[in-house]
Amino acid sequence: MEVSASLPALSEAEATHSERLLTRIRAEIESAGGWISFGRYMEMALYEPALGYYSAGATKFGGAGDFVTAPEISPLFSRCLARQCADVLLTLEHPVVLEIGAGSGTMAADVLNELETLGALPERYLILEVSADLRERQLARLAASAARHLKRVAWLDALPAPFTGVMLANEVLDAMPVERFRVRSGTVNTMGVSWQLNRLDWSEARAQGELVKRVRAIEKELGEPLADGFTSELSLRVRPWIGALARVLRSGVMLFIDYGLPRRQYYRPERASGTLLCHFRHRYHDDPFLAVGLQDIGAWVDFTEVAEAGVAAKLEVAGFTTQAHFLMGLGIDRLLAQIGERELVDRVSVARQAMMLTLPGEMGERFKVLGLSRGLQAPLAGFTLRDLAATL
Secondary structure, three states: OOOOOOOOOOHHHHHHHHHHHHHHHHHHHOOOOOEEEEHHHHHHHHOOOOOOOOOOOOOOOOOOOOOOOOOHHOHHHHHHHHHHHHHHHOOOOEEOOOOOOOOOOOOHHHHHHHHHHOOOOOOOEEEEEEOOOHHHHHHHHHHHOHHHHHHHHEEEEOOOOEEEEEEEEEEEHHHHHOOEEEOOOOOOEEEEEEOOEEEEEEEEEEEOHHHHHHHHHHHHHHHOOOOOOEEEEEEEOOHHHHHHHHHHHEEEEEEEEEOOOOHHHHHOOHOOOOEEEEEEOOOOOOOOOOOOOOEEEOEEEEEEHHHHHHHHHOOOOEEEEHHHHHHHOHHHHHHHHHHOOOOOOHHHHHHHHHHHHHHOOOOOOOOOEEEEEEOOOOOHHOOOOOOHHHHH
């Protein structure tokens, strides 16, 4: 992938902020002997206290930020998601919703409002959020758009005690630090980060242990070795993280919405340069060393890995589909039909929003939805139109 557009210049304050984080990362590299894993670098770039992208105070979401998420494109997304939640919550006693990484708070507000309409409000709506700045933004959004529900909302620093209900994670998995690898003459190398010529740079080393084991397992599943020079990413954190979530969910469902692919598609030759995707002021590129601390860094999700982690944690795969089919299965067309009495300009605007959420060239196929469940009997409506679980 090439840079889609030249990145805008940093302000003096932005440059100072980035330099502070670079200084801290450089100190980490030096203390580690001149090299750190890419996973550690990504963790610092995104989550270093007060300096990382998600820990500092810059606007991240929406037109004034770096990218736009589905809940900010249209409330139709969250209203459909709420309908899926309602189907589950109404079958449980004392249900709870846990949203992981609630972004701007838009989705939480819209989901709560729609659940009220459906008569399916949970006893509590918990938000697990690591960023103090984002917590403040979420509180402000909820106070403005769903104030009557604030008594149900609580923010958490860690996972709660076990509960029954629904877990929601929209664009969370792509921001989980990954390791990067490259195949060299059949050998698996790990791509780490060093400080060279007064700048951050890639630095390869021979991979060891779990990373090698995982790459060899991918090759075995593909039925052939990865080509020389093949470069990609994989997460060593998904399995323990899903395991931790599974220990919290007594019964109910987890819904993960993100851009990604099943493993056999993820590691195809056409993606031999990897899937890293960085966002800065609505420009995208694949250089994680630019605008450090000021840009988002993500990688496509291997949904097979997430599903396998769920099964290993004694969860069931409740379904896997594209975002378009998920929203259609939950009646986005019927919600659109309800705007027939609005002014023409409003109808056109909402129709455009729906197209962005569902068209293949927009978010419709690039984003997928995976459901993991425990103790559910009925199928989930979002996966009834087209369930792609067999591709995992």
